Amino acid sequence: MRTNRTNRTARTARANRTAGTAVAAVAAIACLGALSACGPDNGGDQNAAPGKAASPAATAPAGGTATGTVAPQPSGGAAKPSAAGTSAAAGSRDVPAGTWINPRSIPLDATYHWPAPAGTAKSVAGAPTFKLQELCHSKLSPDTADLGTGRAAAQSLLGAGGPDQWQAQQTLLYEGDPRPSSGVAQSAHAVFSDLREEVKACAKSAPGATVKVTSPEDANYFAATVTVPQAGGNAVTLHEYLTAPDGTVNELAVWTTGKSGAQPKVPWAGPADADVAKAMDSALCTTLKDC
Known part of the structure:
Protein backbone atom coordinates (compact mmCIF):
# COMPACT_ATOMS: atom_id res chain seq x y z
CA MET A 1 0.00 0.00 0.00
CA ARG A 2 2.79 2.37 0.86
CA THR A 3 4.32 1.62 -2.54
CA ASN A 4 1.12 2.59 -4.37
CA ARG A 5 0.84 5.90 -2.44
CA THR A 6 4.47 6.69 -3.26
CA ASN A 7 3.91 6.10 -6.95
CA ARG A 8 0.80 8.31 -7.02
CA THR A 9 2.72 11.14 -5.33
CA ALA A 10 5.52 10.98 -7.91
CA ARG A 11 3.08 11.01 -10.81
CA THR A 12 1.34 14.09 -9.34
CA ALA A 13 4.64 16.00 -8.97
CA ARG A 14 5.63 15.22 -12.57
CA ALA A 15 2.24 16.46 -13.80
CA ASN A 16 2.56 19.70 -11.82
CA ARG A 17 6.03 20.33 -13.25
CA THR A 18 4.79 19.75 -16.80
CA ALA A 19 1.90 22.18 -16.34
CA GLY A 20 4.20 24.83 -14.89
CA THR A 21 6.53 24.55 -17.86
CA ALA A 22 3.64 25.00 -20.31
CA VAL A 23 2.37 28.11 -18.52
CA ALA A 24 5.83 29.65 -18.56
CA ALA A 25 6.16 28.96 -22.29
CA VAL A 26 2.82 30.61 -23.03
CA ALA A 27 3.82 33.68 -21.00
CA ALA A 28 7.11 33.95 -22.86
CA ILE A 29 5.38 33.86 -26.25
CA ALA A 30 2.91 36.53 -25.15
CA CYS A 31 5.76 38.73 -23.99
CA LEU A 32 7.54 38.43 -27.31
CA GLY A 33 4.32 39.50 -29.07
CA ALA A 34 4.10 42.70 -27.07
CA LEU A 35 7.64 43.85 -26.32
CA SER A 36 6.52 47.33 -25.47
CA ALA A 37 4.55 45.89 -22.55
CA CYS A 38 7.46 43.80 -21.35
CA GLY A 39 10.29 46.29 -21.35
CA PRO A 40 12.26 46.29 -18.17
CA ASP A 41 11.79 50.03 -17.40
CA ASN A 42 8.43 51.09 -18.83
CA GLY A 43 6.47 50.26 -15.76
CA GLY A 44 3.65 48.88 -17.89
CA ASP A 45 2.81 52.31 -19.53
CA GLN A 46 2.59 51.58 -23.26
CA ASN A 47 2.12 55.32 -24.14
CA ALA A 48 5.27 56.55 -22.46
CA ALA A 49 7.51 58.82 -24.59
CA PRO A 50 10.70 57.21 -25.88
CA GLY A 51 13.89 58.03 -24.06
CA LYS A 52 16.45 60.51 -25.44
CA ALA A 53 18.65 57.69 -26.60
CA ALA A 54 15.89 56.50 -28.97
CA SER A 55 15.86 59.82 -30.90
CA PRO A 56 19.29 61.50 -31.00
CA ALA A 57 18.95 65.27 -31.42
CA ALA A 58 20.97 67.26 -33.96
CA THR A 59 23.54 69.69 -32.63
CA ALA A 60 24.45 72.98 -34.26
CA PRO A 61 27.96 74.40 -34.01
CA ALA A 62 28.63 78.15 -33.99
CA GLY A 63 28.49 78.29 -37.76
CA GLY A 64 24.88 77.16 -37.67
CA THR A 65 25.26 73.86 -39.59
CA ALA A 66 23.57 70.92 -37.93
CA THR A 67 25.56 67.75 -37.25
CA GLY A 68 24.55 64.29 -36.13
CA THR A 69 21.27 62.55 -36.89
CA VAL A 70 18.47 64.95 -37.84
CA ALA A 71 14.88 63.83 -37.51
CA PRO A 72 12.73 64.39 -40.62
CA GLN A 73 10.89 67.72 -40.64
CA PRO A 74 7.13 68.01 -41.17
CA SER A 75 6.05 68.64 -44.75
CA GLY A 76 5.84 72.32 -45.64
CA GLY A 77 8.26 73.27 -42.84
CA ALA A 78 10.89 75.00 -44.96
CA ALA A 79 13.55 76.89 -43.02
CA LYS A 80 13.10 80.64 -42.63
CA PRO A 81 15.92 83.21 -42.56
CA SER A 82 16.81 84.64 -39.19
CA ALA A 83 15.69 88.14 -38.25
CA ALA A 84 19.31 89.25 -38.08
CA GLY A 85 19.97 88.11 -41.64
CA THR A 86 16.89 89.91 -42.92
CA SER A 87 17.83 93.14 -41.18
CA ALA A 88 21.34 93.06 -42.54
CA ALA A 89 20.09 92.55 -46.09
CA ALA A 90 17.60 95.37 -45.78
CA GLY A 91 20.18 97.73 -44.29
CA SER A 92 22.58 97.19 -47.20
CA ARG A 93 19.98 98.70 -49.57
CA ASP A 94 19.90 102.13 -47.86
CA VAL A 95 21.66 105.17 -49.29
CA PRO A 107 25.28 127.00 -56.23
CA LEU A 108 23.98 130.10 -54.40
CA ASP A 109 25.18 128.80 -51.03
CA ALA A 110 26.60 132.25 -50.24
CA THR A 111 23.00 133.53 -50.18
CA TYR A 112 21.01 130.54 -48.92
CA HIS A 113 23.51 128.72 -46.70
CA TRP A 114 21.99 125.39 -47.66
CA PRO A 115 21.52 122.81 -44.90
CA ALA A 116 23.15 119.40 -45.23
CA PRO A 117 21.07 117.29 -47.65
CA ALA A 118 21.39 114.24 -45.41
CA GLY A 119 19.33 116.03 -42.77
CA THR A 120 16.23 116.26 -44.98
CA ALA A 121 16.79 113.13 -47.08
CA LYS A 122 13.92 110.67 -47.44
CA SER A 123 13.95 107.19 -48.89
CA VAL A 124 11.96 106.73 -52.07
CA ALA A 125 9.92 103.59 -52.60
CA GLY A 126 10.11 102.39 -56.18
CA ALA A 127 11.38 104.64 -58.96
CA PRO A 128 12.15 108.23 -57.93
CA THR A 129 10.86 111.17 -59.97
CA PHE A 130 13.81 113.34 -60.88
CA LYS A 131 13.15 117.08 -60.91
CA LEU A 132 13.78 117.27 -64.64
CA GLN A 133 11.05 114.67 -65.20
CA GLU A 134 8.59 116.58 -63.04
CA LEU A 135 9.11 119.82 -65.00
CA CYS A 136 9.43 118.29 -68.45
CA HIS A 137 6.56 115.82 -67.91
CA SER A 138 8.83 113.02 -69.07
CA LYS A 139 9.70 109.50 -67.95
CA LEU A 140 12.27 106.83 -68.65
CA SER A 141 11.98 105.01 -71.94
CA PRO A 142 10.50 101.48 -71.95
CA ASP A 143 13.99 100.06 -72.51
CA THR A 144 15.31 101.72 -69.34
CA ALA A 145 12.26 101.87 -67.08
CA ASP A 146 13.03 98.60 -65.30
CA LEU A 147 16.37 100.09 -64.16
CA GLY A 148 14.68 103.14 -62.62
CA THR A 149 14.06 101.59 -59.20
CA GLY A 150 17.65 100.51 -58.61
CA ARG A 151 18.54 98.95 -55.26
CA ALA A 152 17.82 102.12 -53.29
CA ALA A 153 16.76 105.70 -53.91
CA ALA A 154 16.54 108.83 -51.79
CA GLN A 155 15.74 112.50 -52.27
CA SER A 156 16.54 115.66 -50.34
CA LEU A 157 14.71 118.98 -50.83
CA LEU A 158 16.41 122.18 -49.64
CA GLY A 159 15.08 125.72 -49.28
CA ALA A 160 11.75 127.26 -48.33
CA GLY A 161 10.72 127.90 -51.91
CA GLY A 162 9.01 131.25 -51.40
CA PRO A 163 8.16 133.62 -54.27
CA ASP A 164 11.17 134.23 -56.50
CA GLN A 165 13.39 132.19 -54.18
CA TRP A 166 15.68 129.40 -55.27
CA GLN A 167 15.33 125.81 -54.15
CA ALA A 168 17.67 122.85 -54.46
CA GLN A 169 17.05 119.13 -54.57
CA GLN A 170 19.37 116.17 -54.83
CA THR A 171 18.17 112.75 -55.97
CA LEU A 172 20.25 109.57 -55.72
CA LEU A 173 19.47 106.28 -57.45
CA TYR A 174 21.83 103.56 -56.26
CA GLU A 175 22.06 100.60 -58.63
CA GLY A 176 24.47 98.61 -56.47
CA ASP A 177 28.15 97.94 -55.88
CA PRO A 178 29.84 98.00 -59.30
CA ARG A 179 32.92 96.05 -58.23
CA PRO A 180 31.49 92.51 -58.57
CA SER A 181 29.91 93.23 -61.96
CA SER A 182 30.30 95.85 -64.65
CA GLY A 183 26.58 95.43 -65.38
CA VAL A 184 25.76 97.65 -62.40
CA ALA A 185 27.78 100.54 -63.85
CA GLN A 186 26.13 99.98 -67.23
CA SER A 187 22.68 100.16 -65.64
CA ALA A 188 23.47 103.47 -63.97
CA HIS A 189 24.89 104.90 -67.19
CA ALA A 190 21.81 103.76 -69.14
CA VAL A 191 19.53 105.71 -66.77
CA PHE A 192 21.87 108.72 -66.90
CA SER A 193 21.83 108.71 -70.71
CA ASP A 194 18.04 108.44 -70.75
CA LEU A 195 17.65 111.40 -68.35
CA ARG A 196 20.04 113.48 -70.44
CA GLU A 197 17.95 112.86 -73.53
CA GLU A 198 14.78 113.75 -71.61
CA VAL A 199 16.27 117.16 -70.80
CA LYS A 200 17.25 117.76 -74.42
CA ALA A 201 13.72 116.83 -75.55
CA CYS A 202 11.96 118.86 -72.84
CA ALA A 203 10.37 121.20 -75.41
CA LYS A 204 8.56 118.20 -76.91
CA SER A 205 7.12 116.92 -73.64
CA ALA A 206 6.56 120.39 -72.12
CA PRO A 207 5.49 122.74 -74.92
CA GLY A 208 7.17 126.15 -74.76
CA ALA A 209 10.18 124.94 -72.78
CA THR A 210 13.66 126.05 -73.76
CA VAL A 211 16.85 124.11 -73.15
CA LYS A 212 20.45 125.32 -73.16
CA VAL A 213 23.06 122.59 -72.66
CA THR A 214 26.08 124.05 -70.84
CA SER A 215 28.32 120.96 -70.52
CA PRO A 216 30.76 119.79 -73.21
CA GLU A 217 29.52 116.94 -75.41
CA ASP A 218 32.31 114.62 -74.25
CA ALA A 219 32.07 115.46 -70.53
CA ASN A 220 31.41 112.73 -67.96
CA TYR A 221 28.60 114.87 -66.54
CA PHE A 222 25.65 116.75 -67.96
CA ALA A 223 24.52 120.30 -67.20
CA ALA A 224 21.78 122.44 -68.72
CA THR A 225 19.57 125.44 -68.06
CA VAL A 226 15.88 124.76 -68.69
CA THR A 227 12.97 127.21 -68.68
CA VAL A 228 9.47 125.76 -68.50
CA PRO A 229 6.31 127.92 -68.76
CA GLN A 230 3.71 127.47 -66.01
CA ALA A 231 0.04 128.38 -65.69
CA GLY A 232 -0.73 132.00 -64.78
CA GLY A 233 2.14 133.55 -66.69
CA ASN A 234 4.93 132.13 -64.53
CA ALA A 235 7.94 130.12 -65.57
CA VAL A 236 10.36 127.80 -63.80
CA THR A 237 14.08 128.30 -64.44
CA LEU A 238 16.01 125.11 -63.70
CA HIS A 239 19.75 124.55 -63.51
CA GLU A 240 20.15 120.81 -63.97
CA TYR A 241 23.23 118.70 -63.14
CA LEU A 242 23.52 114.96 -63.78
CA THR A 243 26.36 112.54 -63.08
CA ALA A 244 26.64 108.75 -63.02
CA PRO A 245 29.67 107.52 -61.12
CA ASP A 246 29.77 103.73 -61.30
CA GLY A 247 26.59 102.33 -59.80
CA THR A 248 24.80 105.59 -58.91
CA VAL A 249 22.69 108.14 -60.78
CA ASN A 250 23.05 111.56 -59.17
CA GLU A 251 20.88 114.60 -59.92
CA LEU A 252 21.25 118.10 -58.46
CA ALA A 253 18.48 120.49 -59.45
CA VAL A 254 18.41 124.19 -58.50
CA TRP A 255 15.36 126.19 -59.62
CA THR A 256 13.18 129.22 -59.06
CA THR A 257 9.67 130.26 -60.14
CA GLY A 258 8.82 133.77 -61.27
CA LYS A 259 7.10 135.82 -63.93
CA SER A 260 7.86 134.58 -67.41
CA GLY A 261 10.67 136.62 -68.97
CA ALA A 262 11.62 138.35 -65.70
CA GLN A 263 14.99 138.00 -64.04
CA PRO A 264 15.08 136.24 -60.64
CA LYS A 265 15.29 138.58 -57.66
CA VAL A 266 18.39 136.67 -56.55
CA PRO A 267 20.76 136.58 -59.55
CA TRP A 268 22.21 133.23 -60.50
CA ALA A 269 25.70 132.62 -59.14
CA GLY A 270 27.68 129.49 -58.50
CA PRO A 271 30.76 127.43 -59.28
CA ALA A 272 31.53 126.21 -62.77
CA ASP A 273 29.49 123.24 -63.94
CA ALA A 274 32.50 120.92 -63.78
CA ASP A 275 33.16 121.92 -60.16
CA VAL A 276 29.55 121.22 -59.16
CA ALA A 277 29.69 117.81 -60.85
CA LYS A 278 32.98 117.00 -59.12
CA ALA A 279 31.47 117.88 -55.73
CA MET A 280 28.44 115.69 -56.48
CA ASP A 281 30.65 112.70 -57.20
CA SER A 282 33.25 113.29 -54.50
CA ALA A 283 31.04 112.21 -51.60
CA LEU A 284 29.81 109.17 -53.52
CA CYS A 285 33.33 108.06 -54.38
CA THR A 286 34.46 108.40 -50.78
CA THR A 287 31.46 106.72 -49.16
CA LEU A 288 30.48 104.01 -51.63
CA LYS A 289 33.95 103.55 -53.15
CA ASP A 290 32.25 102.96 -56.46
CA CYS A 291 34.30 105.12 -58.81
Whole structure:
Protein backbone atom coordinates (compact mmCIF):
# COMPACT_ATOMS: atom_id res chain seq x y z
CA MET A 1 0.00 0.00 0.00
CA ARG A 2 2.79 2.37 0.86
CA THR A 3 4.32 1.62 -2.54
CA ASN A 4 1.12 2.59 -4.37
CA ARG A 5 0.84 5.90 -2.44
CA THR A 6 4.47 6.69 -3.26
CA ASN A 7 3.91 6.10 -6.95
CA ARG A 8 0.80 8.31 -7.02
CA THR A 9 2.72 11.14 -5.33
CA ALA A 10 5.52 10.98 -7.91
CA ARG A 11 3.08 11.01 -10.81
CA THR A 12 1.34 14.09 -9.34
CA ALA A 13 4.64 16.00 -8.97
CA ARG A 14 5.63 15.22 -12.57
CA ALA A 15 2.24 16.46 -13.80
CA ASN A 16 2.56 19.70 -11.82
CA ARG A 17 6.03 20.33 -13.25
CA THR A 18 4.79 19.75 -16.80
CA ALA A 19 1.90 22.18 -16.34
CA GLY A 20 4.20 24.83 -14.89
CA THR A 21 6.53 24.55 -17.86
CA ALA A 22 3.64 25.00 -20.31
CA VAL A 23 2.37 28.11 -18.52
CA ALA A 24 5.83 29.65 -18.56
CA ALA A 25 6.16 28.96 -22.29
CA VAL A 26 2.82 30.61 -23.03
CA ALA A 27 3.82 33.68 -21.00
CA ALA A 28 7.11 33.95 -22.86
CA ILE A 29 5.38 33.86 -26.25
CA ALA A 30 2.91 36.53 -25.15
CA CYS A 31 5.76 38.73 -23.99
CA LEU A 32 7.54 38.43 -27.31
CA GLY A 33 4.32 39.50 -29.07
CA ALA A 34 4.10 42.70 -27.07
CA LEU A 35 7.64 43.85 -26.32
CA SER A 36 6.52 47.33 -25.47
CA ALA A 37 4.55 45.89 -22.55
CA CYS A 38 7.46 43.80 -21.35
CA GLY A 39 10.29 46.29 -21.35
CA PRO A 40 12.26 46.29 -18.17
CA ASP A 41 11.79 50.03 -17.40
CA ASN A 42 8.43 51.09 -18.83
CA GLY A 43 6.47 50.26 -15.76
CA GLY A 44 3.65 48.88 -17.89
CA ASP A 45 2.81 52.31 -19.53
CA GLN A 46 2.59 51.58 -23.26
CA ASN A 47 2.12 55.32 -24.14
CA ALA A 48 5.27 56.55 -22.46
CA ALA A 49 7.51 58.82 -24.59
CA PRO A 50 10.70 57.21 -25.88
CA GLY A 51 13.89 58.03 -24.06
CA LYS A 52 16.45 60.51 -25.44
CA ALA A 53 18.65 57.69 -26.60
CA ALA A 54 15.89 56.50 -28.97
CA SER A 55 15.86 59.82 -30.90
CA PRO A 56 19.29 61.50 -31.00
CA ALA A 57 18.95 65.27 -31.42
CA ALA A 58 20.97 67.26 -33.96
CA THR A 59 23.54 69.69 -32.63
CA ALA A 60 24.45 72.98 -34.26
CA PRO A 61 27.96 74.40 -34.01
CA ALA A 62 28.63 78.15 -33.99
CA GLY A 63 28.49 78.29 -37.76
CA GLY A 64 24.88 77.16 -37.67
CA THR A 65 25.26 73.86 -39.59
CA ALA A 66 23.57 70.92 -37.93
CA THR A 67 25.56 67.75 -37.25
CA GLY A 68 24.55 64.29 -36.13
CA THR A 69 21.27 62.55 -36.89
CA VAL A 70 18.47 64.95 -37.84
CA ALA A 71 14.88 63.83 -37.51
CA PRO A 72 12.73 64.39 -40.62
CA GLN A 73 10.89 67.72 -40.64
CA PRO A 74 7.13 68.01 -41.17
CA SER A 75 6.05 68.64 -44.75
CA GLY A 76 5.84 72.32 -45.64
CA GLY A 77 8.26 73.27 -42.84
CA ALA A 78 10.89 75.00 -44.96
CA ALA A 79 13.55 76.89 -43.02
CA LYS A 80 13.10 80.64 -42.63
CA PRO A 81 15.92 83.21 -42.56
CA SER A 82 16.81 84.64 -39.19
CA ALA A 83 15.69 88.14 -38.25
CA ALA A 84 19.31 89.25 -38.08
CA GLY A 85 19.97 88.11 -41.64
CA THR A 86 16.89 89.91 -42.92
CA SER A 87 17.83 93.14 -41.18
CA ALA A 88 21.34 93.06 -42.54
CA ALA A 89 20.09 92.55 -46.09
CA ALA A 90 17.60 95.37 -45.78
CA GLY A 91 20.18 97.73 -44.29
CA SER A 92 22.58 97.19 -47.20
CA ARG A 93 19.98 98.70 -49.57
CA ASP A 94 19.90 102.13 -47.86
CA VAL A 95 21.66 105.17 -49.29
CA PRO A 96 24.38 106.09 -46.75
CA ALA A 97 24.34 109.60 -45.30
CA GLY A 98 27.86 110.35 -46.52
CA THR A 99 26.87 110.16 -50.19
CA TRP A 100 25.20 113.60 -50.26
CA ILE A 101 26.90 116.66 -51.72
CA ASN A 102 28.64 119.10 -49.40
CA PRO A 103 26.07 121.96 -49.16
CA ARG A 104 28.86 124.52 -49.46
CA SER A 105 29.36 123.30 -53.03
CA ILE A 106 25.74 123.87 -54.09
CA PRO A 107 25.28 127.00 -56.23
CA LEU A 108 23.98 130.10 -54.40
CA ASP A 109 25.18 128.80 -51.03
CA ALA A 110 26.60 132.25 -50.24
CA THR A 111 23.00 133.53 -50.18
CA TYR A 112 21.01 130.54 -48.92
CA HIS A 113 23.51 128.72 -46.70
CA TRP A 114 21.99 125.39 -47.66
CA PRO A 115 21.52 122.81 -44.90
CA ALA A 116 23.15 119.40 -45.23
CA PRO A 117 21.07 117.29 -47.65
CA ALA A 118 21.39 114.24 -45.41
CA GLY A 119 19.33 116.03 -42.77
CA THR A 120 16.23 116.26 -44.98
CA ALA A 121 16.79 113.13 -47.08
CA LYS A 122 13.92 110.67 -47.44
CA SER A 123 13.95 107.19 -48.89
CA VAL A 124 11.96 106.73 -52.07
CA ALA A 125 9.92 103.59 -52.60
CA GLY A 126 10.11 102.39 -56.18
CA ALA A 127 11.38 104.64 -58.96
CA PRO A 128 12.15 108.23 -57.93
CA THR A 129 10.86 111.17 -59.97
CA PHE A 130 13.81 113.34 -60.88
CA LYS A 131 13.15 117.08 -60.91
CA LEU A 132 13.78 117.27 -64.64
CA GLN A 133 11.05 114.67 -65.20
CA GLU A 134 8.59 116.58 -63.04
CA LEU A 135 9.11 119.82 -65.00
CA CYS A 136 9.43 118.29 -68.45
CA HIS A 137 6.56 115.82 -67.91
CA SER A 138 8.83 113.02 -69.07
CA LYS A 139 9.70 109.50 -67.95
CA LEU A 140 12.27 106.83 -68.65
CA SER A 141 11.98 105.01 -71.94
CA PRO A 142 10.50 101.48 -71.95
CA ASP A 143 13.99 100.06 -72.51
CA THR A 144 15.31 101.72 -69.34
CA ALA A 145 12.26 101.87 -67.08
CA ASP A 146 13.03 98.60 -65.30
CA LEU A 147 16.37 100.09 -64.16
CA GLY A 148 14.68 103.14 -62.62
CA THR A 149 14.06 101.59 -59.20
CA GLY A 150 17.65 100.51 -58.61
CA ARG A 151 18.54 98.95 -55.26
CA ALA A 152 17.82 102.12 -53.29
CA ALA A 153 16.76 105.70 -53.91
CA ALA A 154 16.54 108.83 -51.79
CA GLN A 155 15.74 112.50 -52.27
CA SER A 156 16.54 115.66 -50.34
CA LEU A 157 14.71 118.98 -50.83
CA LEU A 158 16.41 122.18 -49.64
CA GLY A 159 15.08 125.72 -49.28
CA ALA A 160 11.75 127.26 -48.33
CA GLY A 161 10.72 127.90 -51.91
CA GLY A 162 9.01 131.25 -51.40
CA PRO A 163 8.16 133.62 -54.27
CA ASP A 164 11.17 134.23 -56.50
CA GLN A 165 13.39 132.19 -54.18
CA TRP A 166 15.68 129.40 -55.27
CA GLN A 167 15.33 125.81 -54.15
CA ALA A 168 17.67 122.85 -54.46
CA GLN A 169 17.05 119.13 -54.57
CA GLN A 170 19.37 116.17 -54.83
CA THR A 171 18.17 112.75 -55.97
CA LEU A 172 20.25 109.57 -55.72
CA LEU A 173 19.47 106.28 -57.45
CA TYR A 174 21.83 103.56 -56.26
CA GLU A 175 22.06 100.60 -58.63
CA GLY A 176 24.47 98.61 -56.47
CA ASP A 177 28.15 97.94 -55.88
CA PRO A 178 29.84 98.00 -59.30
CA ARG A 179 32.92 96.05 -58.23
CA PRO A 180 31.49 92.51 -58.57
CA SER A 181 29.91 93.23 -61.96
CA SER A 182 30.30 95.85 -64.65
CA GLY A 183 26.58 95.43 -65.38
CA VAL A 184 25.76 97.65 -62.40
CA ALA A 185 27.78 100.54 -63.85
CA GLN A 186 26.13 99.98 -67.23
CA SER A 187 22.68 100.16 -65.64
CA ALA A 188 23.47 103.47 -63.97
CA HIS A 189 24.89 104.90 -67.19
CA ALA A 190 21.81 103.76 -69.14
CA VAL A 191 19.53 105.71 -66.77
CA PHE A 192 21.87 108.72 -66.90
CA SER A 193 21.83 108.71 -70.71
CA ASP A 194 18.04 108.44 -70.75
CA LEU A 195 17.65 111.40 -68.35
CA ARG A 196 20.04 113.48 -70.44
CA GLU A 197 17.95 112.86 -73.53
CA GLU A 198 14.78 113.75 -71.61
CA VAL A 199 16.27 117.16 -70.80
CA LYS A 200 17.25 117.76 -74.42
CA ALA A 201 13.72 116.83 -75.55
CA CYS A 202 11.96 118.86 -72.84
CA ALA A 203 10.37 121.20 -75.41
CA LYS A 204 8.56 118.20 -76.91
CA SER A 205 7.12 116.92 -73.64
CA ALA A 206 6.56 120.39 -72.12
CA PRO A 207 5.49 122.74 -74.92
CA GLY A 208 7.17 126.15 -74.76
CA ALA A 209 10.18 124.94 -72.78
CA THR A 210 13.66 126.05 -73.76
CA VAL A 211 16.85 124.11 -73.15
CA LYS A 212 20.45 125.32 -73.16
CA VAL A 213 23.06 122.59 -72.66
CA THR A 214 26.08 124.05 -70.84
CA SER A 215 28.32 120.96 -70.52
CA PRO A 216 30.76 119.79 -73.21
CA GLU A 217 29.52 116.94 -75.41
CA ASP A 218 32.31 114.62 -74.25
CA ALA A 219 32.07 115.46 -70.53
CA ASN A 220 31.41 112.73 -67.96
CA TYR A 221 28.60 114.87 -66.54
CA PHE A 222 25.65 116.75 -67.96
CA ALA A 223 24.52 120.30 -67.20
CA ALA A 224 21.78 122.44 -68.72
CA THR A 225 19.57 125.44 -68.06
CA VAL A 226 15.88 124.76 -68.69
CA THR A 227 12.97 127.21 -68.68
CA VAL A 228 9.47 125.76 -68.50
CA PRO A 229 6.31 127.92 -68.76
CA GLN A 230 3.71 127.47 -66.01
CA ALA A 231 0.04 128.38 -65.69
CA GLY A 232 -0.73 132.00 -64.78
CA GLY A 233 2.14 133.55 -66.69
CA ASN A 234 4.93 132.13 -64.53
CA ALA A 235 7.94 130.12 -65.57
CA VAL A 236 10.36 127.80 -63.80
CA THR A 237 14.08 128.30 -64.44
CA LEU A 238 16.01 125.11 -63.70
CA HIS A 239 19.75 124.55 -63.51
CA GLU A 240 20.15 120.81 -63.97
CA TYR A 241 23.23 118.70 -63.14
CA LEU A 242 23.52 114.96 -63.78
CA THR A 243 26.36 112.54 -63.08
CA ALA A 244 26.64 108.75 -63.02
CA PRO A 245 29.67 107.52 -61.12
CA ASP A 246 29.77 103.73 -61.30
CA GLY A 247 26.59 102.33 -59.80
CA THR A 248 24.80 105.59 -58.91
CA VAL A 249 22.69 108.14 -60.78
CA ASN A 250 23.05 111.56 -59.17
CA GLU A 251 20.88 114.60 -59.92
CA LEU A 252 21.25 118.10 -58.46
CA ALA A 253 18.48 120.49 -59.45
CA VAL A 254 18.41 124.19 -58.50
CA TRP A 255 15.36 126.19 -59.62
CA THR A 256 13.18 129.22 -59.06
CA THR A 257 9.67 130.26 -60.14
CA GLY A 258 8.82 133.77 -61.27
CA LYS A 259 7.10 135.82 -63.93
CA SER A 260 7.86 134.58 -67.41
CA GLY A 261 10.67 136.62 -68.97
CA ALA A 262 11.62 138.35 -65.70
CA GLN A 263 14.99 138.00 -64.04
CA PRO A 264 15.08 136.24 -60.64
CA LYS A 265 15.29 138.58 -57.66
CA VAL A 266 18.39 136.67 -56.55
CA PRO A 267 20.76 136.58 -59.55
CA TRP A 268 22.21 133.23 -60.50
CA ALA A 269 25.70 132.62 -59.14
CA GLY A 270 27.68 129.49 -58.50
CA PRO A 271 30.76 127.43 -59.28
CA ALA A 272 31.53 126.21 -62.77
CA ASP A 273 29.49 123.24 -63.94
CA ALA A 274 32.50 120.92 -63.78
CA ASP A 275 33.16 121.92 -60.16
CA VAL A 276 29.55 121.22 -59.16
CA ALA A 277 29.69 117.81 -60.85
CA LYS A 278 32.98 117.00 -59.12
CA ALA A 279 31.47 117.88 -55.73
CA MET A 280 28.44 115.69 -56.48
CA ASP A 281 30.65 112.70 -57.20
CA SER A 282 33.25 113.29 -54.50
CA ALA A 283 31.04 112.21 -51.60
CA LEU A 284 29.81 109.17 -53.52
CA CYS A 285 33.33 108.06 -54.38
CA THR A 286 34.46 108.40 -50.78
CA THR A 287 31.46 106.72 -49.16
CA LEU A 288 30.48 104.01 -51.63
CA LYS A 289 33.95 103.55 -53.15
CA ASP A 290 32.25 102.96 -56.46
CA CYS A 291 34.30 105.12 -58.81
